[in-house]
Amino acid sequence: MEKHKQRMEEETNEEKRNELALKIELWKKSLNQVADLKGKDAKGRKESELIEEVVIDIQRRLRNAMPHLIGVDDEIKLISSGLKIESHHSAEIITVSGASGIGKTSLAKYVFQLHSSQFHKVSFIEGINERCDEKCDGLLDLQKQLLEDISNKILLHATDALEYTSKIENVLASKKIKVKPKHKKVILNGLNESESLELLCIHAFKNHKPKEGYKEVSVKLIKYCEGNPLALKILGRSLQRKDIRDWEACIKMLEKEPRSRINKALKISFDAFLFEDDKELFKHIACFFVGNDRDVTEIILNACDIETRSGIKILIDRGLVSVTGDNRLMMRQSVQEMDKGSLLGLALDTRMLDKKKSCGSFELNTESFNQMDNLMLLQLNYLRLNGPFENLPEELRWLCMHGSPLESIHLDLPMENLVVLDMSYSKMEFFNPQPPAKSQKHLVGSCSKDKPLLGSLKILDLSFCDHLLSLGGFLELPALERLIVRGCKSLFELSESVGHCVELVLIDLSYCHMLRMLPKSIGKLKKVKTLLDGCYVDESQIKTGNMNSSDSLLTLPQKAVYEFVPQNLQHSSSS
Template sequence: MNFPDHLYTALKQKGIITFWDDEKLEGGKYISEELLKAIEESKYVIIVFSTNCAFSKWCLIELTKIVECMKKTGLTVLPVFYHVDPSDVRNQRGTFAEAFAKHEEDIKVNTEDMQAWKAALKDVGHLFGWHVHDRHESIIIQKIIGRIFSELYHKLPSVFEDLVGMDSRVEEMLDSYIGEGLGGVRFVGICRMGGMGKTTLAHEIYRRIFGNFEGRSFIANIREKTKNQGLVSLQKQLLSQILMDSGINIWDVWEGINVIRKTLCKINVFIILDDVDGDEQLEALAGKHDWLGLGSRIIVTSKDSHLLKRCSVDYIYTAKKLNNDDALQLFSWKAFHKPYPEENYVNLSKDFVNYAKGLPLALKILGSSLFAKKLKEWESALYKLKKEPNRNILDILQISFDGLTNSEKGLFLDIACFFKGENKDCIRDILESFYYSLNYDIGVLMNKSLITIYDDGTLWMHDLLQDMGQEIVCRESPKERGGRSMLWIYDDIIHVLKNNSGTEVVEGIMVNIPIQKVEHLSAEAFSKMKILRLLKISSDKLPRGFINGLNYLSLLKWHGCQLKCLPTNFQLNKLVELRMHCSGIKQLWNGNMNLDNLRLIDLSDSQNLIEMQDLSGAPKLKQLIFRHCTRLYQIHASIEDLKQLIRLDLNGCKCLGSLPHKISLEALEILDLGGCSRLKKFLEIVGNMSRLSKLCLSETAIKDLPLSVEHFTSLIELDLRDCKNLSSLSNACCCLMSLKILTLSGCSKLDEYQRIWVISKA
């Protein structure tokens, strides 16, 4: 029987220290001290039952001692029934009965020994084991080794003491994506931004289950190795590790593919391909499922989820950031070499953990840099970190950024410096004006885990990715701040404006706190910024004429502007959004302006605005917002020309007594006239306003609704709250089949009609 020999060889090849009694011991009546010690020190004992094994008194004596240790010490016994029925072992039938009949004839065997042998056979015969009968012995050997590895390595602690928060992730992967019971060949991706622990997770899974497979290979840093060594070297590494043969020769990628396909298609393998960033890497190493034997598992780690999808990965697991407790523990392992911080360092440790935002890479780097440092050094390091992000962290995060196209890089930097936290749809027009292929470019940034879009449309990115983007901009001109494309730090902006050091490379300025009057600041401070496209500023102290010559502006957001009218020489032909809250504007401009690109005007809380002038020069306008412009009394008839207008917001315009008599705004979705307390008559609708979904007329002086409301076939929300003069609802309201929210509270003259309306809608 060659089975034990093959099993022993396979165990040794897997690196499992194995003791085989047949190799070292001679049989006898009493079990030797050497064998007893071997059994007691072992974690597992594999017993191979053959048709003739019971004829050996030595085997039966050894079996009895093994069962004794199993009951006393918890030794794990794994029986193999080699062409033997387990029931024959349990009940001593067949050749086992013949063996015991022979032992009964032996005067040297006493009854007590016989009973002990039979009890041992019965106990082991009831254990879970493997029945080798008309099956490939190699498969059974692999299952035995897999059982030992899965238990042995799962119980052993990781060699990394700082491996925290990993067990639940490993178990989730094993149970849901990789488990043996799932069958077939499975490709599983692990994806997320750099530094999130993808490689660590893959390595821990590999450590626990690689023994379950006939062959295994872990190829790390594929992105870097492809650049430095080429794909052929990776193919050689894969085959060498799986076949345990260092002499494999491959001359080109195509030959390597053929060798891999032909060699591995019958082998059950476990492969980790770490940090894949190109389709050609997967195609060269594990291109298709049928290249590998049944039961094979391939884990691919990558920062690019789209790459995983287009390479037909079966499942993608998104690596998770660490929670606060695990993050503090990981940081503490690096900073203190124990799982919790020193007493005097708890608060500072939490500050660093909060900065890392659950990113394992940052926690390890920051913790290691602070090991054995004094408290003052910690405080200094934290202060420095807020001014200058850790370069080691940023360099790793920047790998994904470096692989982007110029357009994708520009979009990422715009989001990092200006638009993080904004709604994607709300800034779509602005971003598209910069010639981004917005849907595609945003998709690329999401696939590479550089940005996230929440369900409500909010653009977001990890704080450290934002730091990385802003640091890239700072590196454009480390010493002279006016030589950077983006300015968002208050002190930097004041420095540039005060010293007139802005240059033609400046594309964006954003400051969220009010700029106070700066001594000697003149209009020339902006004169060199010829291609400034984004200006978000809050100040009523800026000098007159500073916006003259800023002809490339796409966004002008100027809170507290005290101009009464925009200057006539201010070119608005590239402007997409004009936001001037709390301004002193009486009228935006004189005459008619060329505003072909303008999509939004927002003059909310501009108390001096008295009229909305001619807008016929802005045919693509989508949003008009004049909330709480309390002196606005007139809307220009040119509003009729705004065929793309989606939102008209005049809420709180208390002096507005009338609207253009007739209107046809077929694209309009939101019309808010709430708080227009002098408005007595709702406009007459001409044409089909079938897209209107929200209409607010609360606190107006209207008496009734015109029949034309029947055109509002998509109306979902109608707010008539506190319309104290409203005495009737148009019969056309009965046609509003999409209406879900109707607010009539405070309509004191409408009590009876309200009851009838509710009944009819029900």
């Protein structure tokens, strides 16, 4: 504190000096608050009572930290009354409806946070449409999440939606919970003028009232948002720290659109108030990565020279993108449907074309890609490719082929620049990329015998490949960070060569029921965490194997976690 005080006294700029003085005063107050903190006296008290008291205090603080929703007090009371049921053996369905961006999800999340502490088991699932559309068995993931949230025990992996539905019904029946056929309907309408003005000001000025000199433009602007909270939020955040001229220019653009003013408001906040790099990031997330893991998305787009670290934060701050509790990127449909312009990728998902046809029955000739040299992102879900794979663009960074009929990886596929390969739900039987003999060198294009076939690959996802038997060829994947083979029910072999992937941080082998042994070389990996939920790997092999890294972790069924003990400490640890 003395150093900061000295710095303040030496500062000649009056404005900076005042800022430093204010900071020092805030620090003093904070330090005094910390000094006055008192713990709870546990002497002579039951531990359970003390824990309950701490939990109640934390819940109170969390409720106080909840965001304030504007204009929906009556709706909150109505929904809350439905949760105060006469008997805990019954439950009602409450449907919230309204236009896109009107606040349905925000209302549901608020009520959930408000009352979740009153129930022993709770579950909140959002982005259902996006997550179901993302992959063929997306519904299974949602049902699994619900089942794990409401059940008291570890549940076996189910292979289809009907099986999960049966398990969910059994859990509800065991708790004697019945869902009534009658349900309440809550219809959300737009905010009135005063509510709209307050919401706009919160996001534009971080205040409940307009900044001095901005009241007139604020009142004009809210008329074009038609009481839509999403439009008010995004437009308000876009106009933060903008002068009056920017506000007036925004109003003039809205005046030119007598129809679809809400969509125009969203479009203006995108076109006028984002840098080009952020626009590029937004467009590619909207087209390819809604519902996807944020970390994986960042790896892919960084490889395409699209800045993500600060860009995603900016999009979140503007209200254009949100991140769920399990780290998935989400986007409102009305925002997602804005004009995208040019992109670095192509996405084809035949499930959206004709649901009567079976997955993989659509065909595409690889010659279609001959003129797409700059393509970096390619999604070809449930599609059969005809022709040589060398026709695919060499600049590919992300290749997603869910439901592919391929039984093994084609060596003429351009793989040198790939950072993510996702072939979940495919017919793959063996994954063992090996460089061909010299006489066959022409088959791999630019790949030489000294250069790994998949030298840039960081993520390999072969989840739910029911026919996959073995995994190998890891010498060709030196940069691999994540190996994901969840739910490969026929997998029985993982090659020892996996030990050469020194950058591995995750190996997910959950629900690979036929896998009995793990390669000892996993113990050489310093960063890796291995997930084995639903597997039957011999625990004695794990405890006494040749494991040289104390950082390696295994997560086994029954939520057990085994930490690999270094060889030189194995004998002493047994005591």
